[in-house]
Amino acid sequence: MEAMSAHAPVETVAASTEPVDAPSRESGAHRVEVTSTMVHIHDVSIDRAAVVKYLESIAPGKQEIALVHALEVGITELLARRARFRPT
Numbered sequence: 001m002e003a004m005s006a007h008a009p010v011e012t013v014a015a016s017t018e019p020v021d022a023p024s025r026e027s028g029a030h031r032v033e034v035t036s037t038m039v040h041i042h043d044v045s046i047d048r049a050a051v052v053k054y055l056e057s058i059a060p061g062k063q064e065i066a067l068v069h070a071l072e073v074g075i076t077e078l079l080a081r082r083a084r085f086r087p088t
Contacts, residue, residue, distance in 0.1 A: 033040040046052070051070075058066045 031042050031044050033042070054070070055063050055066060
């Protein structure tokens with residue numbers, strides 16, 4: 001049974017995997033760096049209406065933690081989907 005949500009449906013948009021102005025891999029510059037204990041995000045712009053709308057509804061002082069929570073929820077969902085569709 002699926003849980004009902006009181007939130008409006010999220011608009012699905014096509015996404016590219018790499019922005020037009022992303023640094024090349026050869027240059028050694030990466031906008032997202034992953035270490036063993038931390039993720040560092042540098043100069044990243046998110047041009048997704050649903051993300052902007054969601055964060056606009058949150059007090060400016062809480063937007064950073066709200067973004068971290070949104071990433072956690074999204075990653076949890078992605079992992080669950082992968083597990084459901086993984087061949088056994």
